[in-house]
Amino acid sequence: MELSTHCNLECLREECGVFGVYAEGEDVARLTYFGLFGLQHRGQESAGIAVSDGTCVRVYKGMGLVSRVFDEKILHDLAGHIAIGHNRYSTTGSSVIQNAQPIVCESNFGTIAIGHNGNLINTAELRSELEASGETFESTSDTEVIARIIARSGARTIEDAIQETMHKISGAYSLVILTRDKLIGVRDPYGIRPLCIGRFNHRHYIFSSETCALSLVGAKFMREIEPGEMVVVDKSGLNEIQAMPTARHALCVFEFIYFARPDSLMYHRTLHQARQRMGHELAREHPAEAHVVIPIPDTGTPAAIGYAAASRIPYGEGVIKNRYVHRTFIEPNQRMRDLGVRMKFNPVKETLNGKRVVMVEDSIVRGTTTKPTVKLLRDAGAVEVHVRISSPPIKYPCFYGIDMA
Structure with a gap:
């Protein structure tokens, strides 16, 4: 386990639970820690948090439960006003630290970090295409495939790059994405995996796989992110984009039967x-x-x-x-x-x-x-x-x- 820092000044150069916070003046790493604690039932193999202070993106991740991966010093070092977190339960890729999330990479839009709940069904095809064009991978996770496609995009904005990527990937994905100055939530057009929005102190926003984690950090549930929707939070507020047409709603039935916490x-x-x-x-x-x-x-x-x-x-x-x-x-x-x-x-x-x-x-x-x-x-x-x-x-x-x- 180690703390990594990705600064735009220096660096010319990854069943799960996801959580994201945009809150200026708040201890976002600690909020994310508690959010992941509330989502621990969704994954116990690894946990990670990425934080941005507007200049640097720092990430720390490790194998095991949230309470074992993080301590006071680590949370103190993860300073910033935007954070995303991830608990992993492996569905693609082996249970090793390289597959722990968030996945972090450099892109045409600066450093990005991604946490993913779901599973792509065209990973092998996309990975082969990327490798044929010279891309190298550090993990076997399909989340890194998503990250690399976004990173290579020639789109004008990160939002356009994500929308472009959504049209290339197939399968289930609820994503939390962090840049130096934005928090972005994305849900696949079928809404197979859950993702919701919460709010606290009137101007701070949270994304979470389940509402139980919102309650834990004192946030109020606003609504579920719609299938095919992208929600962007930055200093100007919250921006809602219907990035893909909504297909028929197909929330995984196992969320209702077993996977999600009863109080969500x-x-x-x-x-x-x-x-x-x-x-x-x-x-x-x-x-x-x-x-x-x-x-x-x-x-x-x-x-x-x-x-x-x-x-x-x-x-x-x-x-x-x-x-x-x-x-x-x-x-x-x-x-x-x-x-x-x-x-x-x-x-x-x-x-x-x-x-x-x-x-x-x-x-x-x-x-x-x-x-x-x-x-x-x-x-x-x-x-x-x-x-x-x-x-x-x-x-x-x-x-x-x-x-x-």
Whole structure:
């Protein structure tokens, strides 16, 4: 991990969460740190912050959680009035520091830094074209491809260069872009990944993947950035540009099912409300005779609450989650996966013993933990376990930014 500085005076020369701040007179690095902390659920592999003071662009990034990457000294050194931040969950490119974001490069418009949530589907083609024209890459991330296309543009302004780039790239992208004097937010024409605008102190603006991070830093939610829209913030204020025609809205359904935090707003409702409604509909479509409804925490909790309310079956806490254990599907064999489930979940026998149980989960992606979890409940005394999943079956892979392999 190291701090890099890109000054226009000297330098003639990269599932995720993104956050950006334009706030003169504020500690933007610290605000971005807290914003990334609120978006930690969107990526835990690496974190980074880039800051501009109007002359220099400084960036610091490292592997691991936000709280491990940054400390007081680092945040103090990231002085400026514009900042962007990024939490990474790799979908393209390996989990190494070179792929950590923001990606920073020199361009015809000075130093630019980019944070990207999403996944391009024409990366290989674009990368080959750039390499054939002499471009070299420092990472395997598709974000660097976006950065290099913008950097090479012969457009008159950075806004024109970004708009030009949007017509070349295909896939899912919600971008926060920093220049020496501008903060820019961009969303793909389908709106596959979320991106919203917040405001505080009347003249300071924030971009964030989710509204939960706005609340954390005391900002007020204004609106979602529209599909195909570019929003530019500079000293003159906020400028909204419809950079591409809006295609049909196609926000990733997994944001509603699992990915976004329950207290975030999307389409004018909290995800907690949406997931409760899923549980309500699940009870109507697939009822069960049971003594208790339990969630698989934490993501199954809102749907279980909805299922219990609609079915009039009592809600109970049947499983306690160990929050310090990471995912278990990476273990090499089923015995290790079974052990991983027991490390992750511990049954509450008083809730389960002698009971017919409805177990509510938000989704089944790989299916590696469902069977051992049911066995866990049976071993704790459940006489029946009725599995209910609040999302439709996942039948196909995702190429737009969620790893389902």
